[in-house]
Amino acid sequence: MTKKKHLTQRQHDRIAKNEQRRLQRNAKKGAVDWDEQLLLAPEPGLVLSRFGQHADVEDAQGKVIRCSMRRTISSVVTGDTVIWRRSTQATGSIDGVIEAVEERRSVLLRPDFYDGLKPVAANIDLMIIVSAILPALSFNIIDRYLVAAEMTGIKPLLVINKADLLDETAQAELEQQLALYRQLNYTCLLLSANSGQGMSTLQEYIHSGTSIFVGQSGVGKSSLMNALMPGLAAVTREVSTLSGLGQHTTTVSRLYHLPEGGELIDSPGIREFALWHLSPEEVTQGFIEFRPWLGRCKFRDCKHITDPGCAIQHAVAENAISQERYDSYLKILTSMTQDKPNHF
Ligand SMILES: Nc1nc2c(ncn2[C@@H]2O[C@H](COP(=O)(O)OP(=O)(O)O)[C@@H](O)[C@H]2O)c(=O)[nH]1
Ligand SMILES: [Mg+2]
Ligand SMILES: [Zn+2]
Structure with a gap:
């Protein structure tokens, strides 16, 4: 990637401070200590999901193992590549420990009202900024997301969904508005999750690398995800009933492998975010x-x-x-x- 800086010094300092606080809290709780004898050799893994003191790590064979984390690790989020060690005896619950997190090529931060700045997903290549004809199209909201994309070094892709609701005049008007963004070298796609219009073009942008959908509620992010991953609706339901964590489940991020290739991170916590953390x-x-x-x-x-x-x-x-x-x-x-x- 040829993008400039990823995090500013201020953001670095703030994250470091937050993580220090979190580490102190964890130390008090007493994280699990693993006996060396009970662990196999270190291996690489991909974090699919993180919740509380645990994370689901995918191994090189595509198997998912629930892991705890060494207390020296400051933060693990969906999309992180990690070095972890498998337990010698699989129990079906916590069967490994994350030893190290590899350097991130990008990280999405969410300003949390209570917790300060929190990383929520890592190693994202493409931020798909979803807007729609309905609710009313807001270029100001698009600009906010573009600022966030530019500041994290993640490539943005503008998607205008619900194209099926446009008549010819409205479409011409919209194309004119989009011309401004195209001049700035931002790719804009007009598509419809309902009719399937433009979906094959969208595929071309997401079939390699890791993507994430962001945008206001109601623009059709879930519909687009379901169109891309026919099995997803069932999976999300399963996750929320299994964990039984109530409100918490709505903020759990998850990485999915797309059937046509590429990865998609579904992160409710980052779909709509403020820019409080930016100067x-x-x-x-x-x-x-x-x-x-x-x-x-x-x-x-x-x-x-x-x-x-x-x-x-x-x-x-x-x-x-x-x-x-x-x-x-x-x-x-x-x-x-x-x-x-x-x-x-
Ligand atoms: N007409 C039309 N409606 C759509 C389209 N995509 C989604 N919707 C509708 O918009 C509403 C919000 O969609 P949803 O996927 O839940 O949006 P989200 O909040 O961004 O996840 C639902 O009623 C969808 O059926 C589309 O392409 N065309
Ligand atoms: Mg949704
Ligand atoms: Zn000036």
């Missing part, structure tokens, strides 16, 4: 077409709002930056300070 400067960076103009403003601490000699505002006036995207940027900045909990 205004990071939001600015997240608007990729602003980047060539940054550093050219008259004042070094320019907020690009009403400041005199602002290169961004100048570019908007010259139509080098679209008015729509600039307005959307201002809207995001305002909303960030309005809804932010104190500890972000």
Whole structure:
């Protein structure tokens, strides 16, 4: 991947602090200690799901083993590749221990109102930003997700679902709006989970690498997932009845292997997320077409709002930056300070 930085120093520091807190809590609870004699040689694995002190790890043969974690490990999330050791005697419950987590090529963070910034899924290659004709299409929401994608170094893909609800005039109008994003080199797909329109094109983008669907509730993420994985509905039901963890089950992320190839992470916790953890400067960076103009403003601490000699505002006036995207940027900045909990 040729993307720039993955996490800012501020995010690193915050995650480290959170994980320190979590580790201290775990130490008090007393994590399981494994006797060396009871463990086989280290082997690689892929984390399909993580819940509490345990994780489901898939081995090289595709078998799933429930594991605990060494207390030295700070965080394990869905999508992590790990080094783990199998127990010599399988019991059918906890049959291994995760010894190390390999370096992540990307991580999605969720700002949790109570817990601070939490990693929820790792090693994602493609963030599929789902919008729909109904509920009303919001380019401001799309822009928020694009900022998040740009800041994590995960490639975004814009999907507009429910194309079956569009008449010809509406479709032409939409194509015009999408042209702006295509100019910025964002791929946009118009599709319908109901009619199947565009689904084969979507397949081309997800049949290799790991993808995740994000977007507002009601846009059709579950419908799209069910269309891609006919067996999924049954599986999700099974997970929630088995664990019996009530509310907790709604936030458990899970990695699935797609029948046509590629991996898909279903993460309810990250489907709709706020940008509380980003600084205004990071939001600015997240608007990729602003980047060539940054550093050219008259004042070094320019907020690009009403400041005199602002290169961004100048570019908007010259139509080098679209008015729509600039307005959307201002809207995001305002909303960030309005809804932010104190500890972000
Ligand atoms: N007309 C139409 N409706 C759809 C389409 N995809 C999903 N829906 C409907 O939109 C509603 C929300 O879908 P759902 O998959 O639950 O959205 P989610 O909240 O993003 O997971 C449901 O009533 C679906 O039947 C589509 O392509 N066309
Ligand atoms: Mg859903
Ligand atoms: Zn400026």
